Amino acid sequence: MDKQSFKSLFYQHYQPLCNYAFRIMGDLDRSEDIVQDIFIKLWQQPPILQEGKSMPSYIYTMVRNRALEVMRRDDIGQRVHKQILYLHTEASEDDITEAEIEKHLLIDKIYVSIRQLPPKSREAFTLSKINGLTYAQIAEKMGISVKTVEHHISRALKSLREMLADQVSLFFLILHIFLLK
């Protein structure tokens, strides 16, 4: 792999990978260390990939396994983490599939799109759809009327739909996640 391709790979996956490790470990600094370390090793000793396996799949699998190894070694013992550890361990012998990687990239894209919303719309949208507050609670928190909250959220959805116009599946993923929530 030439350096330009390596750099593109890094830029495309670094933030999703850090968040993936962060979800397992709950420590962003260590997550970043793991991801950077894996990329450095990848450059120094490029792996020989088995047939049908991609480089991103290899990297995500490495990050997942390293994060789990650190978790086990440090015995981070809260129940929520144990559950996450259990669910990951169940599948920890499998490689991360392309579909899973796609999902990490989609969530990253959703995050970036939400960050691009106008400040008020972003705040109302985040409080409602991600933090699960009611419109009345948001109105009180933001010091605005319920009607205005509704307006901000519908504007946010409209903007997201426009931003993700060429990625209908992404927009539907957002709706799917929030409706299930």
Added chain:
Amino acid sequence: MAFDKKRILDFITGKSSSEEYDALKQWQQDSHDNIEQLRKYADVEDDVSTLSNYQEVDTNSAWNHVEESISDQKTQTIGLNYRRIAAVFALFALCLWGIQYMVSTEEKTVTDTKHIVYTGDKNQIVNYKDGSEITLGKDATLKENDFRSFGLSGNAYFKVARDENNQFRIIIYHGEVYVLGTEFSINSTPAYSRVVVTKGRVRMSTNDQNYILNDGDVIEVRKEGVSVKKFENITPENWKLKELVFQNSSIHDVLERVALYYSIELIWQDGSATDHCRINTTFKNQTLESVMKELAILTGMEYEIQTNQRIIIKSYKC
């Protein structure tokens, strides 16, 4: 016992009371379906939780750090040629040893059969004290209950030594299998059990019914019922080599046989698809992934290989 979405989400996020936690822990262990359901909810929770806790990182600064490290490495290696040559020799010796080791341990063999849980990537051969040979697949569990009597979860291939005084018995999820001396494969899961006879005769007992199976017979037991089919040319030799020869076969027949040989469950998502393709090809000792990839190229089929030993056939255009 069924649990609503809120209770399951509380369990996943560690918010349930200790009584609910224990009850759900028990429910989770009751069946594979419950684990799957839990995993589905965990996925959704994971997506929302990932978004709400999504962390912004400084990718530029991280790249600078990585670039610095990989550049340092290059500079150092220029002055380390002698060490490098020595390292190459050492690596070469290590590779030779590694290749020899890998060849000799391609299939690990054990003789202690009291309780084996096998999760390795390669097959594990169990040499039983009566001379029988049992090859366990990934994630299989084999438990010796008594002399020539076992419990099995997962998939395994049995080459049973003949002993007319002691029948060989295997208890599986959906019944019991009895033999005197023969060769056959079993895939036993909570959802379904499948026995494929490659040589000799096997008796399968399920739901108070007995089925006598001969070479090439395949029995599948699910909660919906029992089906018995006959397949041509299933022999111990081609089973071991995963040698599949197709002549003028429909994609349906091809996939059914692939499912047998690789001990997987086949799920047809589109039952109405036409099946006019005729396949003439041979696979020998290939991985499931490469067989499916080739078939997809041949037929335009769309599929998904799932981690729980399932293949979902989404569509095909033959």
